[in-house]
Structures are given as C-alpha cells and as structure tokens.
Amino acid sequence: MMERLTGAERQIALIICVVMAIVGLVMAAAGHGDPMGSHGAIVLIAAGITTFFVLRAIGEPEPAEDRTVDYYDDPTKAGLVIALFWAVVGMGMGVWVAAQLAWPDLRIDAAWSSFGRIRPVHTSGVIFGFGGNALIATSYHVMQRTSRARLAGHVSPWFVLLGFNLFCIIAASGYLMGVTQSKEYAEPEWYADIWLVIVWVVYFVLYIRTLARRNEPHIYVANWYYLAFILVVAILHIVNNLAVPASLTGAKSYSAFAGVQDAMTQWWYGHNAVAFFLTAGFLGMLYYFLPKRAERPIYSYRLSILSFWGIVFFYIWAGSHHLHYTALPQWVQTLGMTFSVMLLVPSWASAGNALMTLNGAWHKVRDDATLRFMMVAAVFYGLSTFEGSFMAVRAVNSLSHYTDWTVGHVHAGAMGWVALITFGSIYSVVPLLWKRETMYSWKLVEWHFWLALAGTVIYVFAMWNSGIIQGLMWRTYTDSGTLAYSFTDTLVAMHPYYVARACGGALFLTGAILAAYNVYMTIRHAPEKRPERDYPTSSEAVEPAVPAAE
Amino acid sequence: MSVKERDPLTGHQTTGHEWNGITELNTRVPRAVWFFIIVTHIWALVYWVLMPAWPLVNTYTRGLLGIDQQEQVKERVAAADATRGIWADQIAALPLDKIRDDTLLMANVDRAAPALFGDNCAACHGSRAEGGPGYPSLVDDAWLWGGDDETILETLRVGINSPHPDTRYAEMLAFGRDGMLDRGQIRIAADYVQSLAGLDSGASPERLEEGAALFADNCASCHGEDGAGVQDLGAPNLTDTHWIYGGSDEALFETIYGGRQGWMPAWENRLTKAQRKMLAIYITSLADGGPE
Ligand code: HEM
Ligand code: HEM
Numbered sequence: 049m050m051e052r053l054t055g056a057e058r059q060i061a062l063i064i065c066v067v068m069a070i071v072g073l074v075m076a077a078a079g080h081g082d083p084m085g086s087h088g089a090i091v092l093i094a095a096g097i098t099t100f101f102v103l104r105a106i107g108e109p110e111p112a113e114d115r116t117v118d119y120y121d122d123p124t125k126a127g128l129v130i131a132l133f134w135a136v137v138g139m140g141m142g143v144w145v146a147a148q149l150a151w152p153d154l155r156i157d158a159a160w161s162s163f164g165r166i167r168p169v170h171t172s173g174v175i176f177g178f179g180g181n182a183l184i185a186t187s188y189h190v191m192q193r194t195s196r197a198r199l200a201g202h203v204s205p206w207f208v209l210l211g212f213n214l215f216c217i218i219a220a221s222g223y224l225m226g227v228t229q230s231k232e233y234a235e236p237e238w239y240a241d242i243w244l245v246i247v248w249v250v251y252f253v254l255y256i257r258t259l260a261r262r263n264e265p266h267i268y269v270a271n272w273y274y275l276a277f278i279l280v281v282a283i284l285h286i287v288n289n290l291a292v293p294a295s296l297t298g299a300k301s302y303s304a305f306a307g308v309q310d311a312m313t314q315w316w317y318g319h320n321a322v323a324f325f326l327t328a329g330f331l332g333m334l335y336y337f338l339p340k341r342a343e344r345p346i347y348s349y350r351l352s353i354l355s356f357w358g359i360v361f362f363y364i365w366a367g368s369h370h371l372h373y374t375a376l377p378q379w380v381q382t383l384g385m386t387f388s389v390m391l392l393v394p395s396w397a398s399a400g401n402a403l404m405t406l407n408g409a410w411h412k413v414r415d416d417a418t419l420r421f422m423m424v425a426a427v428f429y430g431l432s433t434f435e436g437s438f439m440a441v442r443a444v445n446s447l448s449h450y451t452d453w454t455v456g457h458v459h460a461g462a463m464g465w466v467a468l469i470t471f472g473s474i475y476s477v478v479p480l481l482w483k484r485e486t487m488y489s490w491k492l493v494e495w496h497f498w499l500a501l502a503g504t505v506i507y508v509f510a511m512w513n514s515g516i517i518q519g520l521m522w523r524t525y526t527d528s529g530t531l532a533y534s535f536t537d538t539l540v541a542m543h544p545y546y547v548a549r550a551c552g553g554a555l556f557l558t559g560a561i562l563a564a565y566n567v568y569m570t571i572r573h574a575p576e577k578r579p580e581r582d583y584p585t586s587s588e589a590v591e592p593a594v595p596a597a598e
Numbered sequence: 599m600s601v602k603e604r605d606p607l608t609g610h611q612t613t614g615h616e617w618n619g620i621t622e623l624n625t626r627v628p629r630a631v632w633f634f635i636i637v638t639h640i641w642a643l644v645y646w647v648l649m650p651a652w653p654l655v656n657t658y659t660r661g662l663l664g665i666d667q668q669e670q671v672k673e674r675v676a677a678a679d680a681t682r683g684i685w686a687d688q689i690a691a692l693p694l695d696k697i698r699d700d701t702l703l704m705a706n707v708d709r710a711a712p713a714l715f716g717d718n719c720a721a722c723h724g725s726r727a728e729g730g731p732g733y734p735s736l737v738d739d740a741w742l743w744g745g746d747d748e749t750i751l752e753t754l755r756v757g758i759n760s761p762h763p764d765t766r767y768a769e770m771l772a773f774g775r776d777g778m779l780d781r782g783q784i785r786i787a788a789d790y791v792q793s794l795a796g797l798d799s800g801a802s803p804e805r806l807e808e809g810a811a812l813f814a815d816n817c818a819s820c821h822g823e824d825g826a827g828v829q830d831l832g833a834p835n836l837t838d839t840h841w842i843y844g845g846s847d848e849a850l851f852e853t854i855y856g857g858r859q860g861w862m863p864a865w866e867n868r869l870t871k872a873q874r875k876m877l878a879i880y881i882t883s884l885a886d887g888g889p890e
Contacts, residue, residue, distance in 0.1 A: 193617070193618040194617040194618055194620070196617075196618065264615070264617055265615070266615045266617075268615075268617040268620065269622075336620070339620045340618075340619065340620055343619075345605055345612055345620070345621040345622055345623045346620065346621070346622040346623060347608075347623055347625055348622070348623055348624070348625035348626070348627065348628075349613045349622040349623065349624055349625075350624065350625065350626065350627050351625070351627050351628075351631070352622070354627055354631070373667065377650070377658070378649070378650045378665075378666065378667045378668075379649075379650040379651050379652065379653060379658040379659070381667075382645065382646065382649050382650055382651045383651065383652075385645075386641075386642035386645050386646065386651075387642075389638050389641065389642065390635075390638045390639060390642055392634075392638065393631060393634045393635050393638055396634075397627075397631050400628075400631075407607065407608065408607040408608075526709035526710065527709065528682065528685065528705075528706040528709045528710055529678055529681045529682045530682065530706075530709060530710035530713065530714070531710075531713045531717070532709075532713060533713055533716075534712070534713045534714075534715070534716020534717045534720065535716065535717055536716050536717075536720055536725055537713070537716060581619075
C-alpha cells in the first residue's frame with residue numbers, strides 16, 4: 049500500500065517512523081525495569097515494522113495513478129480489518145471475564161490473568177479497539193462520500209489509524225502489567241495519553257481539511273456527528289487525564305484533581321465517552337449507512353437538527369448521575385438527573401428518525417440481514433437511552449447503582465446498539481470497498497444476525513434479573529431491622545445469571561468470528577464488481593461519463 | 599443540484615440536497631416530540647424549584663422543600679438505630695445465657711446473626727463456619743483459646759495477633775528456618791505428631807521414640823506434654839484430627855519449618871457489643887450442631 053504514496057510522502061512517513069523509533073528507544077532506556085520500559089520496546093518494534101514497509105517502498109517509482117479520480121480507501125480497509133481483529137480479541141476477553149465471574153478459578157497462576165487486569169482489556173478492547181477503529185475507518189469512508197472529495201492527505205490517515213492502534217496496544221499491554229490510572233475508560237498512563245492527544249489532533253485536522261475540500265454545498269448530518277465525536281473526545285480526554293507524572297521514567301502519575309472533584313471529572317468524562325464515543329460517532333454511522341442501504345430519504349431533516357443539538361447540549365450535563373447519593377453535592381446530582389431525563393427526547397428522536405426512515409423499506413429489512421442489523425441497532429439505541437434516563441432518576445438509581453443492572457444497561461447499548469450498527473455498516477461497506485458484488489456468504493450474515501441478537505437478549509435479560517435481584521437483596525431488612533442477606537448470599541443468587549451471561553456472550557462472540565471469516569472470504573473470493581458512481585465529483589468534471597480510471 | 603423532490607411514499611418534500619445518493623425529507627418535527635420536550639422541561643423546572651439545583655456564587659438554590667441528602671441520611675440512620683435499639687440494648691446488657699433463654703430476643707438473634715456472620719466472618723471461616731486451610735473450623739468443638747461464652751466474646755473483641763492492645767497473641771515458631779531443628783529432625787517430629795493424632799505415619803517405633811524426645815524438648819512447652827494443647831496459650835491440640843493447616847507430611851513439614859502466625863481481626867471497633875454477642879451465640883449454636 050505504501051507504493052501508492054508519492055516519494056515526498058514516503059519520506060515524511062520515514063521521518064515519522066524514525067522519530068517514533070527514537071522515542072521508543074528513549075522510553076525503553078529511561079524506563080528500564082518499569083512497565084514504561086516494556087512500552088518503549090513496543091513503540092520501538094512498532095516503529096521498526098512500519099519503517100520496514102516504508103523502506104521497502106522508498107525506492108519504487110512514483111505512483112502513476114491520477115489521484116483526483118478516486119477516493120483514498122486503503123486506510124479505511126485496513127481500519128475495518130483491524131476493527132474485526134479487536135472485535136474478536138475484545139469480545140473473547142469479555143467472555144473470559146464473564147466466565148471468571150461465574151467460575152472465579154478460571155485463571156492461571158499469573159497476575160496478568162486476574163479479573164482486575166483482563167476486565168479493562170475487555171472494555172478498552174471493545175470500546176477503543178473495535179469501536180474506535182470502526183469509527184475511524186467509517187469516518188474516512190463517509191467524509192469522502194458525503195463530501196465527494198478525496199481525503200486531505202495520504203500520510204495523516206495512516207498516522208491516525210496506526211497511531212491510534214499503537215495507543216490501544218500500549219493500553220491493553222499496560223493493563224496486563226498492572227499499569228492503570230484507576231479511572232474507568234481512561235486507564236492508560238500519562239505517556240499513552242499524550243500520544244493519543246497528538247493522534248487525535250491530527251485526526252481532527254484531517255477531518256476538517258477534508259470537509260473543507262468538499263464538492264457539496266452542505267455538510268451531511270453524519271459528518272456533524274463524527275465531528276462532534278472527534279472534537280468532544282479530544283476535550284474530554286485532555287481534561288480528565290490532566291496529571292503529574294510521579295517521574296519521567298515510570299508509568300505512574302497523580303491526577304490533577306482530588307476527592308469529589310476527581311470523581312466528578314472522571315464521570316463527566318465517563319458519561320460523555322458514552323455520549324460522544326459510543327453514541328455520537330455511531331449515530332454518524334447510522335445516518336450514513338442506514339439510508340444508503342435502505343435507499344430511502346432520511347425521514348426528517350428537522351428532526352435530525354433537533355436531535356443533534358439536543359444530544360450535544362444535554363449530554364454534557366448528565367455525568368453526575370453516575371455519582372448519585374455520594375459525597376457529590378446534591379445540587380450537582382439534581383442537574384445530572386434532570387438533564388438526563390430531558391436528554392431522552394432528542395435520543396428517541398434520533399432512534400425514531402432512523403426507524404421512520406425505513407418506512408417503505410420494511411420488506412428490505414425482512415430480506416436483508418445487513419439492514420436488519422441497523423434496524424435492530426436503532427431499536428436497542430432507543431431502549432438503552434430510555435433505560436439510561438430512567439436509571440438516572442435518583443430513586444431508581446438507588447436500586448440500580450452498583451448492581452448488574454448497570455452492566456445490563458451498558459451491554460444493551462454496547463452490544464445491541466454499538467456492535468450491531470458497526471456490523472451492519474461493515475457488511476454494507478466491505479463489498480463496496482473491495483469492489484465485490486456482495487458479501488461472500490449472505491447466509492453467514494444471517495447466522496451472525498441471529499447469534500448476535502440472541503446473545504444480546506440473553507446477556508441483557510440475565511443482567512436485568514441478576515441486577516434487580518442483587519439490588520433488592522441488598523436492601524431487604526428483617527423484621528428486626530437488620531440485613532436479611534449477606535453479600536455472599538447475593539453472589540449465590542447471581543451465579544445462574546452469570547452462567548447465562550457467559551453463554552450469551554459466547555454466542556455474540558461466535559457471531560463476531562463469523563463476521564471476520566466472512567469478510568476475509570469476501571476479500572479473497574467473492575466475485576468482482578465495480579461500484580457505480582463511487583468517485584469524487586471533481587473527477588466527474590474532468591471525465592463526466594466514465595467511472596474511475598482503469 | 600438543489601432540486602426539491604416529492605417523496606411518493608410519504609408525500610413529503612426533500613430538502614433538495616443530496617449526498618452520494620442520500621436525500622432528506624423536510625418532514626415537520628412530529629407533535630409528540632414537541633409534547634415530550636415540553637413535558638420533560640416542565641418536570642425539570644418543577645424539580646429545580648423544589649430541590650437543591652443551581653449553583654450561585656458561594657451557595658446554591660436550596661429548593662422549596664428544603665431537602666438535604668446528608669440530613670436525610672443522618673435521620674434515617676438514627677431512626678433505624680432507634681428501632682434496632684429496642685432489642686439490641688437488651689442484648690448488649692444481658693449475659694449470653696439469659697439471652698438464650700429469652701425467646702423474643704433469640705428471634706432477633708436468629709434473624710440478624712446469619713447475615714452478620716456471612717458479611718464479617720465467612721470470608722475466612724467459610725460460609726458454614728467449616729474453616730479451611732489456614733482458618734479454623736468453628737463447628738468442630740476443637741477450640742484454640744476455648745469455647746465458653748466469655749472466651750469467645752473476648753476473642754471476638756480483641757482478635758488474634760491483631761493490632762488491638764489486648765490482642766490474643768500466639769505464634770508457632772519457625773523451627774527450621776530459625777535453625778532450631780534440621781530437616782531430618784523436622785520430618786521425625788512430623789511423624790511423631792501424626793502418631794499423636796492417631797494417623798499412620800509408617801514410622802518405626804525407634805523413630806517415634808526419637809520424635810517423642812524432640813517433642814518433649816521443643817514442642818511440649820506450648821502444646822503440652824501429651825500434645826493435647828494449652829488453651830491459655832492458644833496452642834492447638836495435636837492429638838485430634840482437626841487441622842488448621844493440614845496433617846499431611848508436606849503440610850506438617852511446612853508448619854514446623856516456617857512456623858505459623860494466623861491472624862484474626864479485632865472486632866471491638868467494627869461491631870457493636872450486641873452484634874458480637876449475637877455472633878457468639880450463633881457460633882456456639884453451630885458448634886453444638888444447631889442450625890446447619
Ligand atoms: C461477547 C460479548 C461481551 C461479553 C461476554 C462481555 C462481558 C463483559 C463482562 C463480564 C463485563 C464485566 C462486568 C462486571 O464487572 O460485572 C463487561 C464490562 C463491560 N463491557 Fe462487555 N461484554 C461483551 C461485549 C461488549 C461490547 C461489544 C462492548 C462495547 C462496545 C462492551 C463494553 C463493556 C463495558 C463498557 C463494560 C464496563 C461496564 C461497567 O463498568 O459498568 N462489552 N463486559
Ligand atoms: C439517554 C441516554 C443515556 C442515559 C441518560 C444513560 C444513563 C446512565 C446511567 C444513569 C447509568 C448508571 C450510572 C450508575 O448508577 O453508576 C449509566 C451507565 C452506563 N451507561 Fe448509560 N445512559 C444512556 C445511554 C447509554 C448508551 C447509548 C450507552 C452505550 C452505548 C451507555 C453506556 C453506559 C455505560 C458504559 C455505563 C456504565 C458506566 C460505568 O459505571 O462503568 N449509556 N448510564
């Protein structure tokens with residue numbers, strides 16, 4: 049793929065690789081004996097591998113292709129394949145975590161296999177590894193198509209994609225070594241955080257520059273969402289990770305915030321990670337791939353505007369619902385709760401807009417599992433946002449907080465919404481990108497759909513039951529006014545649900561493995577077909593009648 | 599490019615924009631959406647008026663209801679303490695036998711004690727108090743410090759080898775590591791201990807005799823001449839088959855070689871007197887083969 053870069057671009061890539069290698073070397077030397085040293089070695093190896101590929105191409109002749117006639121899809125393709133890899137790893141870890149909760153002995157006699165270390169590998173693996181790569185890849189695709197312009201740059205998309213994955217690898221390997229800031233979804237230490245800021249700023253600039261090149265008078269809704277995702281995640285990440293390293297040669301830092309301020313900053317971050325990572329970005333996906341696949345106009349442009357600004361505005365306030373009945377002053381809890389409830393309407397407006405768009409295409413939903421993935425995702429989006437707003441009410445939260453109900457809510461959103469919309473998008477975009485007629489096997493898509501749906505439903509129902517039972521047992525008093533159940537009693541009661549959850553997760557994981565196989569076979573074996581009219585408008589002006597140059 | 603079209607299915611017009619084949623209808627925002635926006639906003643406004651809500655410069659709006667979560671917690675905890683106090687104060691004041699005779703008080707003990715045990719003791723002693731490697735069983739009637747009411751209450755109060763100033767203190771010395779016995783001697787002593795417990799150690803009579811001598815010199819001062827243990831010292835009886843760390847060759851070797859110093863927390867500042875009494879009643883009833 050490096051051959052498609054110009055000589056000058058290859059040189060820039062080489063310089064970046066060399067700088068990275070030096071950084072890795074310095075980290076490895078300075079952090080010797082500390083996990084930071086191992087991370088330095090990882091950076092060095094990553095830089096070495098990329099340098100190898102760049103060097104192999106550096107002597108090749110300049111690319112002959114005319115870049116104006118085509119979109120730049122190589123990074124998108126790579127991103128999708130990497131996303132599927134992380135899906136299998138992250139969900140595999142999820143199944144292991146679930147199994148450990150049911151059978152705690154399912155580990156080996158090594159610290160890295162303990163629950164506390166593999167759990168964040170699961171959460172980061174699925175959210176950042178799977179979700180993040182899918183967002184980056186589809187955003188490249190969507191911004192080019194809806195702008196009818198080629199990506200603004202050829203090195204920067206690779207820098208963003210590979211840099212982001214380097215971050216993911218440092219994060220996951222760090223957890224296994226016991227490196228953590230103890231902030232959920234923001235566990236990686238200071239040097240990883242700094243690196244992500246650099247990657248993210250390049251991402252933002254790339255997005256804006258591509259949009260600025262657009263050959264369409266208006267910016268499509270999907271791009272608003274992707275932009276909100278990129279911009280707000282940058283802000284959240286920077287603020288929540290403000291910290292002072294304990295030393296420049298070790299993986300340990302102290303947060304700039306303390307006590308309840310720290311808790312509030314963390315959940316302002318945590319909730320908006322849900323909002324702008326797991327929601328806004330994926331709504332961008334939904335707004336592009338669903339109408340595209342259904343071949344129907346978006347039900348209402350006005351509803352799109354209303355729900356976009358509603359979501360962006362209300363979410364920012366809602367973080368404190370994670371800290372009900374804590375040391376957080378009550379007025380902050382009130383604001384979090386009321387804004388969460390007001391948030392429900394724009395959330396449902398988005399889900400409704402998506403479902404109403406399907407009017408006139410329901411026969412396609414019936415026949416086409418890919419579209420059905422997206423339809424069910426919209427339903428789960430509606431379900432989990434309703435549930436979230438409900439749980440944000442203090443009285444409800446007093447039952448649900450700290451219980452598996454939260455975990456059920458998380459996975460209704462994460463599996464039902466985030467993963468399903470991603471799989472739907474992957475199935476609709478893969479044939480197009482690799483210029484195939486269809487996916488290798490529609491039957492496997494169909495199988496995946498039912499496995500994923502069954503897995504999600506089993507998971508979510510198991511956790512609702514377990515969470516509510518757990519919450520009720522915790523608050524049951526005897527006639528004497530003492531607790532009726534010990535904590536262990538609740539664990540015994542939860543065990544069957546934990547087994548069910550592990551089974552549901554295994555079904556879901558099986559589906560993800562089928563997806564990876566199906567995509568692989570599509571790339572290798574499906575019959576070729578050139579997509580129609582899939583090129584930037586600028587080239588239309590040059591060569592009106594013929595699609596991309598042969 | 600900006601051509602508005604009418605969607606034949608819904609009859610609505612598009613906005614006239616098109617992105618790679620995607621168009622948008624200009625449908626009005628449905629009434630229901632406005633309705634729920636209004637409902638949720640009014641609800642929020644009302645809630646803000648009634649409850650603590652908005653920050654001011656150095657205070658916040660306290661709400662017409664005057665509710666304060668910290669006050670609420672204090673009140674509720676006090677109220678709960680008061681209802682429990684009715685019987686808990688009596689339990690705190692009476693000796694255990696008087697409590698056992700009082701069916702009303704015992705009803706409270708039966709309700710409260712299992713969860714207390716489960717939350718505080720079961721993690722080490724097992725959910726059925728059966729013990730486990732390193733943690734003594736509480737149902738086998740083999741007591742380290744004694745199983746009468748007063749002794750149990752004291753053990754609960756001060757713990758064993760805990761930071762409590764009055765703690766019970768007991769240590770099995772590290773005979774091997776500290777060079778008092780060599781490995782061979784330890785193995786002989788271990789065989790002798792097994793024979794004390796009536797286990798077949800497979801050792802010859804001469805070897806056991808040697809073991810008896812080693813025992814008399816090194817162990818008897820704590821475990822007693824006959825190995826039956828000394829409760830004042832917390833030294834376990836070695837003639838029964840109740841083991842804390844196990845009676846196998848390996849376990850005994852490890853115990854004698856490296857010593858043992860188990861640890862039980864002091865509950866004086868963690869549980870109330872009434873709670874400790876209920877636990878004492880509960881575990882003595884277990885040791886008597888009471889409720890399973
Ligand atoms: C194969 C499917 C999956 C399984 C078996 C699974 C299993 C689990 C388990 C066992 C936990 C720990 C719960 C606990 O600590 O009590 C967990 C947490 C979590 N998982 Fe998953 N998961 C799966 C898929 C996903 C996906 C696709 C996502 C996101 C896109 C996700 C996001 C999360 C998050 C955010 C948490 C943390 C929840 C919290 O702290 O409340 N999971 N998962
Ligand atoms: C209107 C939208 C939503 C609201 C108001 C909302 C509200 C809530 C509430 C109240 C909690 C429980 C906090 C606690 O008791 O600790 C929660 C947890 C969570 N929600 Fe949502 N939610 C919404 C949508 C979503 C969606 C769509 C997703 C996922 C894609 C999601 C992911 C999560 C996660 C990951 C957590 C667990 C955080 C943790 O404790 O680790 N939420 N949400």
